[in-house]
Amino acid sequence: MAIYEVGPIEAFPPNSHRVVALGKIEVGVFNVDGELYALPNFCPHSQGPLCAGTTSGEWRCSAETGWKHEFGRRGEIVVCPWHGLEFDITSGRCLSSPRYRVRTYQVSIVDGAVTVSTDR
Amino acid sequence: MFIVDADVHVNDVPGALAPYCDQPWRVSLEALTTTPARYLDIPGYAPSLKLDPPMPGGHENRSVSTAAEMREGLSALGIDAGVIFPDHMLLFAALPHIEYATAISHAYNRWLIEEWTSREGRLYGAMIACPQNPEDSARAIETYGKDDKIVAVYLPTAGVNPLWGHRRYDPIFAAAEAMDLPVALHSVTLVSPAFPCQLDQFENHFGRQSVSHAFGMMSNMVSIMHTGVPARFPKLRFVFTEAGVGWVPYLMWRMDRYFREYRRMVPFLERPPSEYIKERMWFATQPVEEPEEPIHLVETIRHYDPNGKRTLFASDWPHHDFDHPRAIKNLPMVDEMKQRILGENAIELFKLPIAVPATVS
Numbered sequence: 001m002a003i004y005e006v007g008p009i010e011a012f013p014p015n016s017h018r019v020v021a022l023g024k025i026e027v028g029v030f031n032v033d034g035e036l037y038a039l040p041n042f043c044p045h046s047q048g049p050l051c052a053g054t055t056s057g058e059w060r061c062s063a064e065t066g067w068k069h070e071f072g073r074r075g076e077i078v079v080c081p082w083h084g085l086e087f088d089i090t091s092g093r094c095l096s097s098p099r100y101r102v103r104t105y106q107v108s109i110v111d112g113a114v115t116v117s118t119d120r
Numbered sequence: 121m122f123i124v125d126a127d128v129h130v131n132d133v134p135g136a137l138a139p140y141c142d143q144p145w146r147v148s149l150e151a152l153t154t155t156p157a158r159y160l161d162i163p164g165y166a167p168s169l170k171l172d173p174p175m176p177g178g179h180e181n182r183s184v185s186t187a188a189e190m191r192e193g194l195s196a197l198g199i200d201a202g203v204i205f206p207d208h209m210l211l212f213a214a215l216p217h218i219e220y221a222t223a224i225s226h227a228y229n230r231w232l233i234e235e236w237t238s239r240e241g242r243l244y245g246a247m248i249a250c251p252q253n254p255e256d257s258a259r260a261i262e263t264y265g266k267d268d269k270i271v272a273v274y275l276p277t278a279g280v281n282p283l284w285g286h287r288r289y290d291p292i293f294a295a296a297e298a299m300d301l302p303v304a305l306h307s308v309t310l311v312s313p314a315f316p317c318q319l320d321q322f323e324n325h326f327g328r329q330s331v332s333h334a335f336g337m338m339s340n341m342v343s344i345m346h347t348g349v350p351a352r353f354p355k356l357r358f359v360f361t362e363a364g365v366g367w368v369p370y371l372m373w374r375m376d377r378y379f380r381e382y383r384r385m386v387p388f389l390e391r392p393p394s395e396y397i398k399e400r401m402w403f404a405t406q407p408v409e410e411p412e413e414p415i416h417l418v419e420t421i422r423h424y425d426p427n428g429k430r431t432l433f434a435s436d437w438p439h440h441d442f443d444h445p446r447a448i449k450n451l452p453m454v455d456e457m458k459q460r461i462l463g464e465n466a467i468e469l470f471k472l473p474i475a476v477p478a479t480v481s
Contacts, residue, residue, distance in 0.1 A: 046443075046446075057177065
């Protein structure tokens with residue numbers, strides 16, 4: 001387990017994301033409205049490059065919404081480019097199935113540099 | 121292990137086919153080049169009723185426009201050889217204009233050979249049949265089917281009316297049998313007035329996609345069986361592409377049951393439908409079912425294919441729901457069976473010039 005510096009904070013402007021290497025693994029670092037998150041660049045469904053996908057929001061329609069469609073949490077969802085599975089960037093939860101959760105990484109800012117920890 | 125992909129797709133936009141199309145219909149294809157190209161939705165070319173509101177999210181549609189790009193894409197997936205099917209021509213059967221459809225079918229076949237199969241050694245082609253014009257299509261099978269790289273006859277399945285068991289298509293089956301080319305049904309999600317594609321009752325694409333491919337395959341398999349096509353063309357081989365495999369045991373058992381009851385109505389079938397299925401029908405895996413217990417999929421395959429000889433790996437690359445070869449590699453089955461499904465069955469069926477047992481050179 002280790003901590004990796006992945007670039008200056010300016011390289012991760014709000015509402016952007018990019019894939020960085022941590023040694024042999026790749027993670028996607030996301031800036032969601034100023035909060036930084038990181039997920040594996042690996043989709044557990046078919047091993048696709050999850051974080052190479054676009055970000056989106058969450059469509060909801062449930063008893064809580066009165067069975068009306070709502071689209072919210074814009075920018076908080078990443079969509080795998082291979083098969084379209086959606087993951088919550090803040091938690092690693094797959095919106096369609098608990099079978100496919102991904103882990104999250106701790107992201108910090110140390111002296112203007114963004115760091116990602118692989119510690120659990 | 122040598123991996124053959126029974127179903128890859130090329131971007132057959134009107135402008136690409138136009139130079140290969142006879143007049144006057146080349147003019148029509150040229151006129152379509154200014155129509156915005158949408159995925160499987162070009163009015164007058166790939167007609168489908170699109171009814172849904174755009175909803176942000178989802179992933180981009182992919183397409184492949186050159187043979188070199190296809191080779192690179194398949195190599196990245198660890199696939200050694202592929203059998204080409206079209207993109208937009210998946211909706212071909214929905215074209216009502218007989219002359220126009222006939223011209224497009226010839227243009228596609230010429231383009232397929234010229235721009236794709238002759239440019240890459242391990243790309244093979246399924247030439248398109250023209251259900252709108254079976255007599256012409258039979259002659260086309262005799263012509264294009266002579267090409268070494270044409271290994272199957274693609275039967276446009278979505279929207280075909282009447283279904284493929286109708287006797288009007290006998291010339292196509294006779295020509296394919298005579299040329300020793302398997303016929304390959306390939307489905308797509310199409311909203312059309314033709315059974316079983318009346319998908320307008322579904323409010324969104326989840327509903328349509330879930331039923332369209334399997335219903336298309338099931339209705340066409342029953343159609344083919346109920347007029348005795350496999351009995352009347354005893355050497356003809358059939359491939360069912362892009363509906364997964366889960367529907368096969370159900371329909372096979374159901375047809376056998378009603379064959380026992382109604383045999384007198386189909387006396388040309390000398391054996392139960394399941395025997396024709398096991399003998400001369402092949403099934404491409406994509407989009408492979410993903411049960412929580414992978415062994416359930418292996419058992420499903422065994423129901424119609426106890427020896428692992430009638431199942432073909434297909435990726436459907438580059439489409440949105442493609443399968444990676446590891447979808448088969450990771451299944452709990454013996455390596456010998458994986459090797460057959462991933463390559464050897466396709467090599468034998470399509471008579472590809474690759475030695476079996478197949479290993480990468």
